[in-house]
Amino acid sequence: MSDVAALAGVSKMTVSRVLAGSGVAPATRERVQRAIDELGYVADAAAGALSSGRSAFAAVLVPSLASSNFSDTVRGLTAALEPQGLQLLIGDTDYDLEREERLVRSMLRHQPRCIALTGAQHTSGTRELLLRSGVPVVEMWDLPTSPIDAAVGFSNAKAAREMVRYLVERGYRRIGFLGGASELDRRGLERLKGYLQEVKMQGLGEPRVVRLGESPITMSHGAPALDALLHQWPDTDAVMCVSDMSAFGAIMQCRRRGLSVPGDIAVAGFGNFEVAACCAPTITTISVDAYGIGTRTGEALLAALAAQDGAAGATRASARKSVKIDFSVIARESA
Amino acid sequence: MSDVAALAGVSKMTVSRVLAGSGVAPATRERVQRAIDELGYVADAAAGALSSGRSAFAAVLVPSLASSNFSDTVRGLTAALEPQGLQLLIGDTDYDLEREERLVRSMLRHQPRCIALTGAQHTSGTRELLLRSGVPVVEMWDLPTSPIDAAVGFSNAKAAREMVRYLVERGYRRIGFLGGASELDRRGLERLKGYLQEVKMQGLGEPRVVRLGESPITMSHGAPALDALLHQWPDTDAVMCVSDMSAFGAIMQCRRRGLSVPGDIAVAGFGNFEVAACCAPTITTISVDAYGIGTRTGEALLAALAAQDGAAGATRASARKSVKIDFSVIARESA
DNA sequence: TTGAAAGCGCTACCAA
DNA sequence: TTGGTAGCGCTTTCAA
Numbered sequence: 001m002s003d004v005a006a007l008a009g010v011s012k013m014t015v016s017r018v019l020a021g022s023g024v025a026p027a028t029r030e031r032v033q034r035a036i037d038e039l040g041y042v043a044d045a046a047a048g049a050l051s052s053g054r055s056a057f058a059a060v061l062v063p064s065l066a067s068s069n070f071s072d073t074v075r076g077l078t079a080a081l082e083p084q085g086l087q088l089l090i091g092d093t094d095y096d097l098e099r100e101e102r103l104v105r106s107m108l109r110h111q112p113r114c115i116a117l118t119g120a121q122h123t124s125g126t127r128e129l130l131l132r133s134g135v136p137v138v139e140m141w142d143l144p145t146s147p148i149d150a151a152v153g154f155s156n157a158k159a160a161r162e163m164v165r166y167l168v169e170r171g172y173r174r175i176g177f178l179g180g181a182s183e184l185d186r187r188g189l190e191r192l193k194g195y196l197q198e199v200k201m202q203g204l205g206e207p208r209v210v211r212l213g214e215s216p217i218t219m220s221h222g223a224p225a226l227d228a229l230l231h232q233w234p235d236t237d238a239v240m241c242v243s244d245m246s247a248f249g250a251i252m253q254c255r256r257r258g259l260s261v262p263g264d265i266a267v268a269g270f271g272n273f274e275v276a277a278c279c280a281p282t283i284t285t286i287s288v289d290a291y292g293i294g295t296r297t298g299e300a301l302l303a304a305l306a307a308q309d310g311a312a313g314a315t316r317a318s319a320r321k322s323v324k325i326d327f328s329v330i331a332r333e334s335a
Numbered sequence: 336m337s338d339v340a341a342l343a344g345v346s347k348m349t350v351s352r353v354l355a356g357s358g359v360a361p362a363t364r365e366r367v368q369r370a371i372d373e374l375g376y377v378a379d380a381a382a383g384a385l386s387s388g389r390s391a392f393a394a395v396l397v398p399s400l401a402s403s404n405f406s407d408t409v410r411g412l413t414a415a416l417e418p419q420g421l422q423l424l425i426g427d428t429d430y431d432l433e434r435e436e437r438l439v440r441s442m443l444r445h446q447p448r449c450i451a452l453t454g455a456q457h458t459s460g461t462r463e464l465l466l467r468s469g470v471p472v473v474e475m476w477d478l479p480t481s482p483i484d485a486a487v488g489f490s491n492a493k494a495a496r497e498m499v500r501y502l503v504e505r506g507y508r509r510i511g512f513l514g515g516a517s518e519l520d521r522r523g524l525e526r527l528k529g530y531l532q533e534v535k536m537q538g539l540g541e542p543r544v545v546r547l548g549e550s551p552i553t554m555s556h557g558a559p560a561l562d563a564l565l566h567q568w569p570d571t572d573a574v575m576c577v578s579d580m581s582a583f584g585a586i587m588q589c590r591r592r593g594l595s596v597p598g599d600i601a602v603a604g605f606g607n608f609e610v611a612a613c614c615a616p617t618i619t620t621i622s623v624d625a626y627g628i629g630t631r632t633g634e635a636l637l638a639a640l641a642a643q644d645g646a647a648g649a650t651r652a653s654a655r656k657s658v659k660i661d662f663s664v665i666a667r668e669s670a
Numbered sequence: 671t672t673g674a675a676a677g678c679g680c681t682a683c684c685a686a
Numbered sequence: 687t688t689g690g691t692a693g694c695g696c697t698t699t700c701a702a
Contacts, residue, residue: 001695001696002695010672010673011672011673011674012673012674012695012696012697013672013673013674013697013698014671014672014673016696016697017671017672020697023671023672024671024672025671025672028671028672040463040464040467042440042443042444042464042468043444043695043696044385044444044446044694044695044696045381045444045445045446045696046380046381046382046384046385046390046445046446046694046695046696047381047385047678047694047695047696047697048695048696048697049381049678049696050379050381050382050385050677050678050679050680050694050695050696050697051677051678051695051696051697051698052678052696052697052698053678053697053698055381065400065406065409065410066403066406066407066410068401071400071401071406072401074400074427075400075401075427078427087424087441087442087445088425089422089424090423090425092409092410092413105377106422107422108377109377109378109379109380110380110381110422111379111380111381128375129375129377132375133377218609219609219610219612219613220609220612220613222613223613248610248613249613252613252614252615253615255615256615274553274554274555275554275583275610277554277555278554278555278557278558278583278584278587279587280587280588280590280591336679336680337679345688345689346688346689346690347679347680347681347689347690348681348688348689348690349687349688349689351680351681352681352687352688355681358687358688359687359688360687360688363687363688378679378680379678379679379680380680381678381679381680382678382679382680382681382694383679383680383681384680384694385678385679385680385681385693385694385695385696386679386680386681386682386693386694387680387681387682387694388681388682388694671702672701672702673700673701673702674699674700674701674702675698675699675700675701676697676698676699676700677696677697677698677699678695678696678697678698679694680693680694681692681693681694682691682692682693682694683690683691683692684689684690684691684692685688685689685690685691686687686688686689686690
């Protein structure tokens, strides 16, 4: 920066002002800009952060980047935060709460302005780190009973119940559920819980649950789970799956077994992934606006930052609100 | 840090050493650690970076986080770099070279130790920024003719040619190609180029190419492209697709049209995505080790950093080597 | 509108 | 093994 200042014949302070875009005479500004371009100067963000006491980072933690659900959410966050000059610091927890804590600690070292986490469950260490840091936090994809700050999500249990009701309305009675195996995937467990509640409520008899393998749930979970379900309960007339991924795997397995979908057995998914719209048959599913969760989270984060800047009295508690995201059953061919 | 030092009854320097893990007497170390825990102290990475002149960041740019290809590569990079204490700074270029340049500039402000880019094509501004920064660079997923530093990838054209040869061996002659529409997706264009070369080489007559819509190629591109292909060349006996995504869409469309795969028409994909293994029929494809590209890139980056530390004479040129990643045709049911 | 000085929190370096 | 000092490259604050 000294070099730039010398070349432009101004002080470092003026260069700093040009970079920040604040009150500099147009002529001076242009001279400085020319010097910057000529030298290929790139300002050091670490020095700026240290000096000003505020970084330009926003931290985001998702369980998996490979899931289109979460990568859509990250895109939404990017869309909301990047125009405000925030740089995303993205971390992949791999559905591991210990790893989440390590990542939170590591990200906190960079003094992020705000942080977005996935889910309502975290280690006590994570909560403590976050609380101590004083950084605005938004939890996504769930509606925690005791949120750290704010939350943007929906009730996975309610969504699953809605799907059961949809299937019942369509005349299905012997409904199975594939998924919810892993303690790590709380959202999957919530969906299972919703299924169990509604099966009881509707008096559909004994629940028919096949718990699949590890998170994240992938397409390949679907086939063996369907086989297991039909082995134990051969008269099952509909299956709902914890995710469109496993629903797809199940449908392909039906095809291999010579079962028609939904003629012999109906199959429903969750998430409205691309495969649900493209598969033949198209897959009935729950649509959730993953991208919207990202943008809404971004907005909540920005609001918290604005509150911080504005009223010094704006307490953490005042920002503690939940944004409920809509979901809906998308009726397609498979159920 | 002063607070921690005071509480532990040592100097700041000793606290710094405990954090860095270097020569401190066990008793002192423990005392300091207790103080750290008690105060919930989290070191400021920006100050450390400024002081030491080196950050703990490794920058990564991929065209899209939603593609499992690239998210696998990011996982591989994480696996290689995180154990070395490097924190990934992940950016999503959205297949936009201008955006890539902006992201590179923005990341360079954080003084990353090294940077991984996707593809061989970049704006001249990007190249200049990178060259000037002096940071080790690895380009992934391609083998550039004039790499910036090092590269880890494969020839997408050669891979496509191998697929054409495979189809010819299987007796197909009237082979179409779906994809390669967007100038933005250089790897898709390379695959198209390989198809065209091999079709000529094998004397298969007029090429049958349907260029699909925008990047990234998704499942929904497959159906309309297949329709267009069969409309223009109804006697086509095999289709190769620029990606498993579109291959899947094409196969589902065949099903809707009552065409059996591969009986009436063979379909091949590219990338060995999960859907290729789970679809019925399973999809013949080109397998590329996306995760391995990530780990190999990470290793190349670490080697460059080690060289930097070691011999001061280690020039940029000395690191300029390409790592060739293997690919292979996975023969499955669809072709 | 511009400049000068102080200092952010840490680590490199040298000394004890 | 430990401590003191200097300074990293910026922004804040105040003065001109």
